[in-house]
Amino acid sequence: MLFLARMDVTFPESLSAEQVAKFQVLEKEYSGNLQRSGKMAGIWRVVGEYANHSLFDVESNDELHEILSGFPMYPYMKIKVTALAKHPNSIR
Template structure:
């Protein structure tokens, strides 16, 4: 199943810079592992904000929830998830 996921990060203003850098480094490694596995298909930054738009390819809702809640930045995120399905006017026969 494909999911469109919007994530906006809101780190506390009083979070020590070293702690923020540590969380971000762990987050980067986690997300790149999922991208290399093909689970996190696309990742785009939203210009002008600490946000991203992502496409996930997972078995089901529960799997997506497990992945998202495992993100090191999860406690500091506002997240919006939308399931995707094929559009009848698509010129593609697959999800590429």
């Protein structure tokens, strides 16, 4: 099952720069593991925003929820998920 997720991150002002930097390191490791496993099929930045669009290839809604809630920055994310289906005009 393919899902497109838009993830917007907003950190509270109470977090220090060091805390934010630690979240960024943990996030890079987590998403890297997902990409290597094939569960995260792609990730793109949204220009000018602290946000991304990520493509997930998972077996179920529950698996996607588990993956999304496992992101270190999850408590600071607003996530919008869109289920995807093959377009009839797609040549791939």
